[in-house]
Amino acid sequence: MKNDEPTVGRRVLLRSAVFLGVAAAAGMLSGENGAPGAGGPGPAAGPGGLPAAGAPGMLPQGPPEKSYRLRPMTAEAPARPPVAAPAVRTRPILELPPHSPAASNGMVLTFDDGPDPRYTPGILDTLARYGVRAMFFVCGEMAAENRDLLRRIAAEGHVIGNHTWTHPLIPRLSRPALASEIGRTSEVVQQVVGEAPSWFRAPYGAWNRATFEIGAELGMEPLAWTVDTLDWKEPGTTTIVSRVLDAAAPGVIVLSHDAGGDRSQSVRAISAYLPQLLARGYRMTLPSLPGTAPASAPS
Template sequence: MKNDEPTVGRRALLRTAVFLGVAAAAGLIDVSGEGGTPGRGSVPAAGPASGPGPAARPGPHPAAGLPGVLPEARLEKSYRLRPMTAEAPARPQAAKPAVRARPILELPSGTATTSSMLLTFDDGPDPRYTPAILDTLARYGVRAVFFVCGEMATENRDLLRRMVAEGHVIGNHTWTHPLIPKLSRPALVSEIGRTSEVVQKAVGEAPVWFRAPYGAWNRAAFEIGAELGMEPLAWTVDTLDWKEPGTATIVSRVLSGAGPGVIVLSHDAGGNRSQSVQAISSYLPQLLARGYRMTLPTLPPR
């Protein structure tokens, strides 16, 4: 066995020499004795916390002196990033509406014909009443605007999707239906912003119309709405259906207030809206029989 020891030692030396030669050829170690860029898998010696480190050897790539990164790898990485940054075209931003001093009260004269009217419904969606209203609108091929509250929308996203699928427009009516002038600006930003976010997540697009609860507007509401890309839309005829005055009274208010450019306010949530459901099934065919055309609002030029 003793006679084998020199042989084993020679074999070990040979294996070590072969390893070092291969490693040097692959760039894994530096055999020049000049220091320079550490190779892949090497660990640079720790230096003092302050003061410059050893000078890096000049090289053809900006990666020289970067621990653990080969120049070729660094070059390839930066090449892949360039098309995603400097050469990528900037996404155009949609123009924001001007900040208004008062809401839109009727359909713009430039887009409304002598027979155009707009039906709007606030406070929903409510699974007890909204589907029936949607059924009536679908029966007569009519589209409307639904100003939704975020706390209702987040629990009934399927109804939001149905609205959009059937050609209706979804507007923003805040999250909890508060009296806006009593809110701080940060609270109002949350009320409006959260509602737009829920709608966008549900249907893929954020609202472009905003309506203040109770019609109580202030400067902050106009500013925040414009910042979020929305126009303020109010109404011309208030059915006061939230007071539950009776189906006949609701129908009478709509028919007597009908006219070119009129915006009708009704509700599909916020209380017992069975009278509102019954009323639309009565006044809608009568409006159509009189020659009125139910339309959707058109955004003013920006």
């Protein structure tokens, strides 16, 4: 019997192979288009009819990329030209280019540290009353807690910038920690409003080489300011108004805050200085990214 065992084994294998071939041809193991048949479920179809990740015969795949980095995978989706990353700067942009159309009697209003439901709505109400737009450099932890307010900022045409997650002093951070602070904030903005920030501002104005490099890797330009209202010191509404009006000039970028403390003075101040700036002939505008047309609002 021992001499017969290999022969019997080969016959069993041969019959099994023939049966499986016939069954597959008859559709017994799987239906058309991967539909499950008598032999169990077939591999799920992925984009373009390819087997999905994890299907038999496919190599295991890692976790998906961050949402704001995804690209179309189907043949039907229009191909999007790759967006060139900004150049790595050695210092932030401080003001609008003096000869740009936006700088002609144009000023930029910016607000840091929010959004805060106690103060940001009042600032938005004033901006809407006069039909102008501004920039809001948000902290990720505040944006994550006030998503509806972040949506309102975007829906009303204002620009949302990245101001890190927790407002740290950047030079004290390791590069991985800084990458997390900036990257997480871009992610939450992308998740909430559907578009990642194109502008970044360092807390306290404390920039370093890593800040410029990481910001550029995430597609952001660094923006500073030329007029600091120092409203975070709570100097009084009249003082804030005077600082803005006294320093008003074409191309300046004004720094104020809508969170990080009691910002009721900042809310009252913009309702006082904004109509005066417009009466002087200034336009509240927005900076444009290199290679794009300047963005401005009616005023």
